Every structure is written in C-alpha cells, then in structure tokens.
Amino acid sequence: MSVLIFLDQADGQIKKSAYELLSYGSSIAKQKGIAAEAVVLGNVSTDLAALGKYGVQKVYIVDGAGFQHVDAQVYAAAVSDVATQVGASIVVFSHNQTGKAVAPRVAARLKAGYVSGACALPDFSNGFVVKKTVFSGKAFANVQIHTPIVVIALNPNSYQIQEADGVAIVAPLSIAVAPASIQVTKVNKVSGEIPLAEADIVVSGGRGLKGPENWGIIEDLASSLHAATACSRPVADAHWRPHHEHVGQTGFQIAPNLYIAIGISGAIQHLAGVNRSKVIVVINKDPEAPFFKAADYGIVGDAFEIVPQLTAAIKKLG
C-alpha cells in the first residue's frame, strides 16, 4: 500500500505542478499512514533525491527512450505497471495536458475509480471522498470512490507546496516499454513567454484596450510582475492576440494567485475560465462592469492612464 505520485517532466526538468503534486500525494500518504513514492518516466536532470524535501520517501525512475514525448498508451502502460509492481493503492497526477492524456487510461487499466480536477485532500471520514471543481469552477462536487485502487488528478495551482527536511531514495525500475503509436514530428514551444498554465500571475486584456497596437501596456505590466499575458474571447476572435492566450469557458481555464483583468467586462463565460484565481483585480472604465462583483480589488478608470502608473509603482516595489 502506497501513494504513487506521477512526476511530469518537460525538457528534462520536473514541472512546477509536480512539486505541488508531491506535497499533495505525501499529505495523502500521511493521512492514510502509508508510504509516499514517486515515479519519473525518462531522463531528468532534476536532483531526484532532493525531492524528499516534499515528503516523498522513494522516487522510481523508469529509463527509456520511449518517454521523450507523451504517448498516452505508452505512458499509461508504464505507470500502471509501476503501480502494480510497487503495490500502489492511490495514484496521483496533475490535471494538466499530460495528466489529461494519461491518468484516465491508467485508471481504466487498473480498474480504479478516477476523479479529475481534484482541489483538496481526500476526506476519509466516510469512505474515500474527493472534492473536485465542476461547472467550470463555479461549484464543487464531492465524489465517492468505490474501488480499492484510486486515481486522482489534481488541479494545478490548487495545493500549497510544502517543504521540510528529507532525502528520497532513488530507485531505478525496469519495465517493458510498449512501442509508441504516436510519432511526434514537430514541437513548437512558445519561447520567451511564461506558459499560461504555470503562471502565478496573469495579466489579461479585453476589448477595452481598443486594438492590438495598444497591448504594450499589458506586456509591460506583465513583465514587471513576471506574469503571463492572456485575453478575452472577443480579443482572440478578432485576432488581436493569439488563440493560446484566450482564457474563458471555451479557452484556457486558469487558476493563478493573481489575475489582473484590464478592459474586460466579465461575461459569465469569461469568469468561468478565471474564477479559480485566488485574487482578482479588475480595471475597467465602466463602474457597472459585472466583473467588479467577482473581483477582490477594483479600479474604475481609464486603463491607458492607470496601467502605466501601476507598472511604475510595481517596479518601485522592486
């Protein structure tokens, strides 16, 4: 019996969401009084023994060239085999791109009840109940899992990273790797930008900015905060900004610590993409903009005057 934590990697580095997951998985292991162990597929340069700081006792590493790109079939077979070999009863993933591809397959292979989009530690007072976000962040469901083996996918940015002392044992594990069915021919990374999904702070612009030529103030503010930039749907649809910046019901759903909405009125579909943000700041010239009702802080005024002042004040903060 153990918790098995799947550590997602990109370019040989463990992703930020994986650190949250280590803390989450280790906390579950503590709740249950069982071991917390992690698994990495493929080569990484991250110091795996040091991951003990996040509460994990052992990190299994499955080497192999087949893990360079995520082939859900290959990954799921490998993680399931590891889970079976080490006797894991709870397997946790991040509910990110990799998790969405791999976790449901692992659950089906292990015939495990699966809860994706989890946002809190399980409640064991009456069976095994996991809270997840539903209705695009507007509500939560408490889901009971009826199976002896459980797979959970945790929403990124929903569990605090916890650090303590500890060193993990790194154990290579050899398993048969399934042949890939997906041949990756090209990878386009958006370079120089902070990926929206991993950003702690997001600065977002809407139609109130009047045109793509005015995005300089958004980018300046974002760069002063090391933030990612985002936009509302009308902005993406008008091709003022690329589609991968569109946050909302049908775009990306994000959960940063701070979301700054500039010139966005706050339609219900937009809120559905950002309502998991911890703190929301709204800057809008219309005092009746519905977004103010969903915000923590607001300023009514002209974005073209306020945003540069805000950038300057943040730079002063150092």
Place this chain on the structure above:
Amino acid sequence: MKILVCISKTPDTTSKIAFKNGNTQFEDAGVQWIINPYDEWYALIRAIELKEKNPTATIHLISVGGADVDPILRKAFALGGDEGYRVDTDNSDSYYIASQIAAIATQNQYDLIFTGKETIDYNGSSIGGTLAELLNLPFISLATKFELEGQTATVTREIDGGEEVATVQLPLVVSCAKGVAEQRIPNMRGIMAARTKPLKVVAPVAVEALTSVVNYELRPTKTGVKMVAADNVAELVRLLHEEAKVI
C-alpha cells in the same frame, strides 16, 4: 470510413448554477440544455468536414443518458451525422459511460472516435482516455488541428507552453479542443433532415460504476470588492503586496 462522435448534454454556458435535494442534484428548472460546446463546435464539426471531403464516410453519434438527451442528439443531427445511439441510463461515472460507448464501438469498429476535450459541467476530461484504454487504441488528447490522409492522421495538440505535431495511424481516439474546427449554424435542410435520422435507443451493458457524486457545493462568493481610487494606484500595489500578499 466510420467516425463516431461522442455527444454530451450540458447546461447552456449562461445557466445559473444551483443544486436541489440536499445539494445532491443539479437544479435544472429553467435551464436551457445544449450540446456540450467542445463536442459540437470541434468534434462534430470536424467529423462533418471530413465527410464533406470523403462522402463515403459515415458518422455515428452517441450519447449516454435518459430520454431528455434525444433533443440534443436531434440538434446534433441538424448539423450532420447519419445515425445515432443513445444508451439509456442515468449513470454519470466516467468509467461507466466510457464502457457503454466502448460496447457500441466494439460492435461497429470505427476508424475514428472524436470527443470534446471535456464537458462544461463535470469538467472531467476523462471519457476519451478511458475509452481509448478500453478499446486499446492510441489516444490524442486536446487536439487543436486534425488532418487525415488515407489511414494516417496528423494531429496538433496542446502541450505545456506550446504545441506538438504528431502522426498516428487509424483507428484512433481524439479529444478535440479549440482550433480543430469552426462553429457552424445548422441550415433549414439540416434541421428538417434531423427529424428522420435513425436514433437507436439501446440498453446499457452491465458495468459497475466506480465513483458516485455524494453532493455539490457552490463556490463561496467573493466577500465584496475593495475599490481603489483611480488616482491612487500606489494603494492598489500596497494592498496586493501587504494584504493579499500576491506580489
């Protein structure tokens, strides 16, 4: 070529979210039901486009749910699709639902199975992956482009911080995100034809659900916005730094 498109019924995106019966059920009074946008705009429309290029292709639609799903399947038929299945059950566990779809898929041996990337109500993003595993097929999640040349699919998919282009041989399961196709509006001919397209109602296969919803809770509403004067931006920075501690 045979394509299966998985269709889900969801509340309209502007619906007020509330719960009833001790917060164990979604309050559906006054709610407009729609085809899950990802299933419609991306999965179904892309299937229709593939058929427009290759008229010998057939498109089947499938939904798992009660009789209240039939109008949603008819709406989908108005856009396109040749035949439909509704598996008659109310269960909502993803393994249960995927198992029902897998049973139909095993009978009909589809070349291509499309799902939306997630439903906008349960946000599970799990049917495609579960289905692919049950059918032992390759799975591409969060596709943003899908092209087909013979039996080879070229798919662009989201990865963290970018995108990846991959080729895969059919048969295949794909979950579709924004970019795969453009939204369409059904025309009158489609709406007329939708009424008479064959829709088979089938009994579920015996599978045990692995999870169940205990209850729901609404996200607590914000306690109230703190307004800062437009000429006092420094105060906002102070609040974010000292009070909210986010910068």
